[in-house]
Amino acid sequence: xxxxxxxxxxxxxxxxxxxxxxxxxxxxxxxxxxxxxxxxxxxxxxxxxxxxxxxxxxxxxxxxxxxxxxxxxxxxxxxxxxxxxxxxxxxxxxxxxxxxxxxxxxxxxxxxxxxxxxxxxxxxxxxxxxxxxxxxxxxxxxxxxxxxxxxxxxxxxxxxxxxxxxxxxxxxxxxxxxxxxxxxxxxxxxxxxxxxxxxxxxxxxxxxxxxxxxxxxxxxxxxxxxxxxxxxxxxxxxxxxxxxxxxxxxxxxxxxxxxxxxxxxxxxxxxxxxxxxxxxxxxxxxxxxxxxxxxxxxxxxxxxxxxxxxxxxxxxxxxxxxxxxxxxxxxxxxxxxxxxxxxxxxxxxxxxxxxxxxxxxxxxxxxxxxxxxxxxxxxxxxxxxxxxxxxxxxxxxxxxxxxxxxxxxxxxxxxxxxxxxxxxxxxxxxxxxxxxxxx
Amino acid sequence: xxxxxxxxxxxxxxxxxxxxxxxxxxxxxxxxxxxxxxxxxxxxxxxxxxxxxxxxxxxxxxxxxxxxxxxxxxxxxxxxxxxxxxxxxxxxxxxxxxxxxxxxxxxxxxxxxxxxxxxxxxxxxxxxxxxxxxxxxxxxxxx
Numbered sequence: 001x002x003x004x005x006x007x008x009x010x011x012x013x014x015x016x017x018x019x020x021x022x023x024x025x026x027x028x029x030x031x032x033x034x035x036x037x038x039x040x041x042x043x044x045x046x047x048x049x050x051x052x053x054x055x056x057x058x059x060x061x062x063x064x065x066x067x068x069x070x071x072x073x074x075x076x077x078x079x080x081x082x083x084x085x086x087x088x089x090x091x092x093x094x095x096x097x098x099x100x101x102x103x104x105x106x107x108x109x110x111x112x113x114x115x116x117x118x119x120x121x122x123x124x125x126x127x128x129x130x131x132x133x134x135x136x137x138x139x140x141x142x143x144x145x146x147x148x149x150x151x152x153x154x155x156x157x158x159x160x161x162x163x164x165x166x167x168x169x170x171x172x173x174x175x176x177x178x179x180x181x182x183x184x185x186x187x188x189x190x191x192x193x194x195x196x197x198x199x200x201x202x203x204x205x206x207x208x209x210x211x212x213x214x215x216x217x218x219x220x221x222x223x224x225x226x227x228x229x230x231x232x233x234x235x236x237x238x239x240x241x242x243x244x245x246x247x248x249x250x251x252x253x254x255x256x257x258x259x260x261x262x263x264x265x266x267x268x269x270x271x272x273x274x275x276x277x278x279x280x281x282x283x284x285x286x287x288x289x290x291x292x293x294x295x296x297x298x299x300x301x302x303x304x305x306x307x308x309x310x311x312x313x314x315x316x317x318x319x320x321x322x323x324x325x326x327x328x329x330x331x332x333x334x335x336x337x338x339x340x341x342x343x344x345x346x347x348x349x350x351x352x353x354x355x356x357x358x359x360x361x362x363x364x365x366x367x368x369x370x371x372x373x374x375x376x377x378x379x380x381x382x383x384x385x386x387x388x389x390x391x392x393x394x395x396x397x398x399x400x401x402x403x404x405x406x407x408x409x410x411x412x413x414x415x416x417x418x419x420x421x422x423x424x425x426x427x428x429x430x431x432x433x434x435x436x437x438x439x
Numbered sequence: 440x441x442x443x444x445x446x447x448x449x450x451x452x453x454x455x456x457x458x459x460x461x462x463x464x465x466x467x468x469x470x471x472x473x474x475x476x477x478x479x480x481x482x483x484x485x486x487x488x489x490x491x492x493x494x495x496x497x498x499x500x501x502x503x504x505x506x507x508x509x510x511x512x513x514x515x516x517x518x519x520x521x522x523x524x525x526x527x528x529x530x531x532x533x534x535x536x537x538x539x540x541x542x543x544x545x546x547x548x549x550x551x552x553x554x555x556x557x558x559x560x561x562x563x564x565x566x567x568x569x570x571x572x573x574x575x576x577x578x579x580x581x582x
Contacts, residue, residue, distance in 0.1 A: 390538065391478070416480050417481050419448060419449075
């Protein structure tokens with residue numbers, strides 16, 4: 001497929017490389033990375049020798065499946081610097097991912113790593129539509145979290161004007177958007193809705209701001225949520241993907257065709273596995289995304305289990321890029337709830353809520369066990385559009401939601417309407433599930 | 440001929456009703472009539488107040504979900520079968536009563552009932568044609 005004349009591609013040689021050529025490049029880079037970790041990272045050396053495998057056994061890309069996985073647990077055991085492949089004198093930046101339990105994980109970057117990251121961020125931001133004329137409003141928290149810095153350097157590389165506002169203080173964010181004419185918004189999708197809510201409360205029409213594109217990441221979000229953000233903020237809402245263990249934002253990003261995020265395959269190899277068995281699944285299957293870095297120096301990572309559930313699409317994209325597209329993540333393999341033996345992802349519930357007209361995504365799932373039976377309660381915040389003065393209509397609304405949940409999930413859920421703002425919100429990630437069964 | 444009513448979503452937990460009435464009191468809003476429909480999870484509180492918009496804003500500011508609806512205030516003779524006669528008239532006219540509740544104050548010697556109809560226009564038409572007195576909003580708010 002020929003790219004259309006209007007498509008701006010940051011690094012055409014690499015992004016549109018024919019697949020046969022790309023695979024040769026991937027194999028060369030993979031072999032180099034394996035040599036590097038085998039000689040400099042004891043954790044990998046031990047894992048390889050336990051399986052009696054050496055880097056020279058990897059002769060094709062399919063041989064990757066013979067290598068052991070790397071998990072978050074490996075990173076914790078080697079806290080803080082045990083997984084680094086270069087001496088600290090070569091490390092110029094350190095980031096870290098939030099540790100929900102125990103120690104956080106620490107990652108490092110050499111000068112070359114930072115340059116590559118900047119290029120990859122510029123690449124996906126260009127694909128989303130950011131140009132040198134944009135004023136990029138970065139509302140990710142600046143700090144150990146990779147989100148803000150990754151997009152910051154990418155935007156500067158493109159030549160855009162960067163507003164490093166960081167997270168929090170929603171009123172100030174809105175004032176700056178109005179006064180500084182922010183045209184590209186970078187934040188989590190749930191924060192984009194928080195901004196829309198606040199603007200609505202203040203009587204500000206988002207359509208009158210200068211915003212034209214949103215680059216949202218850091219948490220899974222649905223197509224319905226995309227439509228809501230686009231409608232309420234008047235932007236093209238694009239998705240991007242990254243995790244600090246692999247690099248940060250810029251691992252993958254959507255082009256303006258919004259049909260999945262192109263994974264920068266000249267820097268990463270993507271596989272889809274069955275989260276239960278660890279087997280590589282055939283092309284097109286839904287499963288857990290596993291990533292291997294093939295250009296990183298300070299913190300190379302081999303077959304990292306992202307825990308994100310998705311599907312890869314190798315069909316040609318209308319934009320002309322040849323890199324594989326990963327679909328929106330459908331949840332995390334460790335977020336998957338098993339209710340009465342049925343696999344339930346919080347995102348499925350989100351979709352049902354969006355389908356029922358006027359329903360905003362403020363919800364929380366409460367799972368409990370009464371005797372031996374699991375119960376799922378979906379708490380939904382009421383708003384003016386779904387509140388009626390007639391009890392008959394209010395009950396009918398609840399019934400409709402419950403029926404739709406049952407048909408979508410295959411397991412019954414009780415819907416409980418709660419007052420607005422009674423579900424805890426975080427300006428970063430939303431807590432969607434309370435599972436009381438472990439107690 | 441129509442009366443504005445506000446309805447408020449209230450979660451079934453202690454203190455919520457007190458918060459509503461407190462908010463109204465602080466805004467110097469006087470409640471003229473009320474009804475509460477409830478389930479085990481939540482309730483719908485409907486109020487007729489002397490200052491509808493002020494009440495709505497005050498409650499929204501405190502985070503409540505509030506809607507405004509149109510209801511009809513009907514004068515009902517205060518004697519046996521007084522209400523029955525009116526419901527019979529409405530029944531022949533094929534308008535449906537969604538819910539109704541009594542007003543605190545009397546209008547002359549008559550009671551006042553607040554009706555929520557599926558079609559308020561048609562209901563008012565039928566009632567007035569049958570010489571039933573339907574009260575103006577202004578009159579109701581200041582009763």
